[in-house]
Amino acid sequence: MTSAVAGIRRAHVWALGLLLLPLLVAGCTAHTDTDRLTFHAFGTLIDITLYPAGAHDLARLESALSADLEIMHASWHAWQPGSVGRTNQLLVLGGEFSAPPSVLPLIERGQQLEIATDGLFNPALGRLVAAWGFHQDEPAGPPPDPEWIADLLADPPRMADIERNGVRLRGHHPELQLDFGGLAKGLAVARSIDLLQELGVEHAIVNAGGDLMTLGRPGHRPWRIGVRDPHGAGVLASIELDGGEALFTSGDYERGYAWEGERIHHVIDPRSGRPSQGLAAATVLHTDPVLADAAATTLMIAGPEAWPAHARKLGVERAMVVLPDGSVELTPAMEPRVVFEQATQSSVRVASATSGKDR
C-alpha cells in the first residue's frame, strides 16, 4: 500500500483533478436546473422558465400570471368588446371622453412610436387590418378592394389624430380604429416580469407565443435561447441572454392565409396598404420589450433596404432579419450574439453598407 501511494506523486493528483474538472462541468450542465410552467393565456401559449428548479410555488405563479394576462387580453383585444373596443367606439364620435386607464399607456407608446418610425408603425390603422381579414380568430379573405385601400390611404388615420388632455381623449378622424397587435404583447410580457418580481421570483423567462423577456440570470451562466427556423421544425440559431433582455420577432409565417396563390400575412404596410414585402422575419433584441415588439414589426415593414436605418433611428442596436431566400442579415452588435445551428448564409448590415460571409 505504501509503495502504491509512493508511485502516485502529489503532482499526479493535481493533474488528474485538473483533467477531471471539465468533465464535471459538462456533467453539471447536461441536466436541467430550471422548472417550466406552460399554460394558455393572452390568446397564446405562455411558457415560464424558472431558476432554480424546485424553488417556486408553480400553481400560485400560474394562477396569478394567468389571471393578470387574461385581464390584459380582454382589455386590449382589437375586435372583441373591451377597453380598446369601447375607446374605438368613442373616438369615431369625435367628442371628448375619459380614457379607460388600461388603454392610456398603449396610446401614449403608440403615439411616440408612430413619430419614431416615420409612420411605419401605425396602430390607428385597425380598419385596414380588419379589411384584410385579420380581425377574426381564423384569418380569411377576400382581401379589400384596391380602390377602398387607395381612398383610405389618401388621408389615413394616424395616432396623431388622437388628442390627449390628461386622461381625456378626443378623436379627429372618422376612420380611426386602434389595433395594438404590434406592441400589446411587449407590454404584457413586461407586466408579467413585474408581477413575477412582486411574487418574489428573481430568475425567470416569460415567453408569450415565442416572444420573450428574461429576469435575472440562472446562477453564473447566461440564459440559452433556441431560435426556431421559421420554415421548419429545426433550430436556426442560439442566442445567450443576460438578465433584463427581450427578444421579439415579427414574421410573415405567423398569421395568414392563401388567396389566389398569394400568401397574405398580418403585417400590413401603411404606405401600400398591403402585407409587407421583402423580409420573411425581423428579430429585435432590446431591454425594452415594448420597443422590441414594435421595432420588429417596423423593420418587417421597412423592408430589405431600409431596415438598418430604421433600427438605428429607433435606438435598436441588435437586430436580425431573414430574407425570403433564407439568408440572414444582422446588425454589427447582433452578430456576436448569434450562433447559427445550421448552415446559414449570413451578412452584417450597417445603415449604409454590407459585408458578407457564409457560414
Place this chain on the structure above:
Amino acid sequence: MNLGLRWGDVVVVMLAATLVASSFTLTYAPASGALRLVVSQAGESPRTFPLNEDRTVDIAGPAGLTRIEIHEGRARCLRSPGSQGICERAGWLERHGDMAVSLPNRLVLQLQGDGTPFDSMHF
C-alpha cells in the same frame, strides 16, 4: 530505454489519455443520442415518449385530437386541429431542439437529447 518513468506516471498518462478521448466523445458526439419526445400541454405535466419504439399517440386538447407519429427515431405531428396546418408543416422532428406547436390544442412537441437544453424557444 529508460525514460525515468515510474509506474504511477504510466497510470496517470493512460488515465489522461482516456479522459481526453472521452471528453472529445462527450463534447462532439451528435446531440441526437438518446432522443425523446417531450409533449407539453397547457395545464398538464409534460409527458415524455422514447423514440426507439414506433407508435402513434393521440393527445386530446380543447380543439380535438392531435395525432403524433413516432417512427424510426423521429416524430411528427400527423394530424392536428387548426386550419393553417402549422403543427403538421413543421415536418419530422429529428434533432435535439426540433419543435412543433399546435396552438388550438395548446401543445408543444419538442425533441430533447443529451445536449444542453435550451431554457426557452424563440419563434
